[in-house]
Amino acid sequence: MPGTTSVKDELKEAIIRGKRNAVEPLIQKALSEGVGPEEIMDEMMIPAMDVVGDRFSRNEIFLPEMMIAARAMNTGLEILRPMLVAKGVTGKGKVVIGSVKGDIHDVGKNIVSMVLQGAGYEVIDLGIDTPPEKFVDAVKQHQPRFVLMSALLTLTMSMMEETIKALQQSGLREKVKVGVGGAPLTQNFADRIGADFYGKDARAAVIKCNELI
Amino acid sequence: MKPRERVLTALKRGTPDQVPWIENDIEEGLQERIMGTTDFTPGELCEKLGMDGFGYHFPMGGKATAGQAMQAAVGFKESYYYPQKVTFDFVPPWIAEMGVTETGRTFIKRGLLTSDDSLKLFDEYLPDPDHPARYEQVSKWIAQFKGDYAVFARIRLGSASLLESMGIVEFAYNVYDNPGLIKEVHRRFSEWSAKVVEHLNKMDFDYYWANDDHADTKSSWMNREQYQEFFLPYQKIVANAMKKPWVFHSDGNLMPILDDLLTLGMNGLHPIQPAAMNIKEVKAKYGQKVCILGNIDLDYTLTLGTPNEVDKEVKERIATAGPGGGYIVTSANSLTDYCKTENVWAMAKAIKKYGKYPLNV
DSSP states (O other), X not given: OXXXXXXXXXXXXXXXXXXXXXXXXXXHHHHHTTOOHXXXXXXIIHHHHHHHHHHHHTTSSOHHHHHHHHHHHHHHHHHHHHHHHHTTXXXXXXXXXXXXXXXXXXXXXXXXXXXXXXXXXXXXXXXXXXXXXXXXXXXXXXXXXXXXXXXXXXXXXXXXXXHHHHHHHTTOGGGSEEEEEOTTOOHHHHHHHTOSEEOSSHHHXXXXXXXXX | OXXXXXXXXXXTTOOOSBOOBOOSOBOHHHHHHHHTSSOOOHHHHHHHHTOOEEOSEEOTTSOOOSTTSOOOOTTHHHHHHSOSSEEOBOOXXXXXXXXXXXXXXXXEEEEOOOSSGGGGHHHHHSOOTTOHHHHHHHHHHHHHHOTTSEEEEEEOOXXXXXXXXXXXXXXXXXXXXXXXXXXXXXXXXXXXXXXXXXXXXXXXXXXXXXXXXXXXXSOBSSOHHHIIIIIHHHHHHHHHHOOSOEEEEOOSOOGGGXXXXXXXXXXXXXXXXXXXXXXXXXXXXXXXXXXXXOOBOTTTHHHHSOHHHHHHHHHHHHHHHOTTSOEEBOBSSOBOTTSOHHHHHHHHHHHHHHOBSSOOO
């Protein structure tokens, strides 16, 4: 397929460098050359975000570069989504995410949201100070694969356990995988409250989700 | 040594008679639990805990309020000029849409400085830094309460104001989309703080504590070149205005930008968050340049741990960072109202037990 390698590299590079204005023409070019939307997604865009995530984890790039890359990725996803839906491709699934009740911090949660979207997940962001019942309602409404909870304060960490209990009491716990993250958290804490995983940063959260699909 | 001399000696990287203890904030709910009332003076709180100084805010017989009472937006100007409770804070408001939780903590719903047009909000939100009322009132409180204690004013270099009033995501985009907006917003906040500091220099404060978060536990939110371009020149506006010792505070891992950050010439670096930075490494690499403050863990030890664990941690920190002076014990952020009261007492006792020079730990 002439030109495919070039488009593949160019699109990957455009996302890595956060060149969102270059993304649409490159996707159109790839499509015109006969590359399918799934291939564009799986072989160009998601690998690009893997590179970005790895560099971010290693402090080779920082928040601005990671965020503009995620934005460029989302630009591409908006273009491809109708085509993928038309072909019956559902993507990686939905993630319900929120800072738990009492916690008003959202920087970490927002970073994780952006990176998850960039990795191909549909993210339903419940915002900050999210009570257990709001998580439960969101699970009923959106039927996500994952529920991710964030807490910056030890004061609010206990609400993660309360939320897991609320999911259990509603009969929803087995329908979702629960992940937790935030500065004061540890793997031990995640294990103790019955979470399925702990993500120490945004990249780790994505890797854990990918493993559990 | 008197408490003030103890703090100032350590800030100048000298060796006092005892490792000092100060805090960037003690939330009012915890103050009330320690004192058994809200009706006490800052000096009485220091005396009871054996602490060497104060700043921040106090209920003084009124209702203890949640959070750190540092942020407000709409209606901020009047409450800034005429504070209704004892405070030593001189921070600008967030230019943001604010919310309040059920427990009374304020939070930022979204930053409002997201376009060139939004710059007009500065006039609406920022108080006049030359308005005399707050300086006159706080001067009276200093004269009334200072005694032998080291008293600090909390200020900002402008960086936290930029990041919170723009929003961290918008900031990230604007590094590439509209770098001029970032610089203009930072410049305006920094020039406001510099004007405030010119007034504070004439007051009886002993030092300043600049609160400007730049990082999370993984890393700073910007790389070194971005720090040099978007932050350092504007922070220098405030740093150059300060004529007294000062402490810089940012949570998180500052290592990617620390060499540049220290060119600001601060006397103290706070809080060396254990989850993000290694105090032994910081002391070894930077202990000849700056006093180290902090590192008593808030994520577990003070909030979930036991008094024995607090004792052990304080001992270990003093053994690590105390030799040669230039170390001040503080929590790794502030004493929040969700710290266990018994752990705060354990911290107070351990500092006296292990912190006497010459150290024997």
